[in-house]
Amino acid sequence: MTTVPERVASETTAPATGRPLPRSRRRWLGRLPLHITLAIVSVVWLLPTVALFVSSFRPQAETATTGWWTSFTLPFEFTLANYE
Numbered sequence: 612m613t614t615v616p617e618r619v620a621s622e623t624t625a626p627a628t629g630r631p632l633p634r635s636r637r638r639w640l641g642r643l644p645l646h647i648t649l650a651i652v653s654v655v656w657l658l659p660t661v662a663l664f665v666s667s668f669r670p671q672a673e674t675a676t677t678g679w680w681t682s683f684t685l686p687f688e689f690t691l692a693n694y695e
Contacts, residue, residue: 667693 632640662679668689669682682689 669693 665682666674666679668691669679670688670690671693673682673688
């Protein structure tokens, strides 16, 4: 005798309507923690690159004394002198 396993209602039905969720939606929800983790890792990975890029357009004296994030406050003092 073979028994068919019962579906768990919370995994296969939409909360408000009680209709079954499509397979693609369940797969997407199951991978949501993975996508959030990848987004966080990507931001952390790109932050030093953005900081170096912004710092490369700042005068050397300011780069040595203040952080790169202060370059976004007024007055903007970007220069191309570092590329001459």
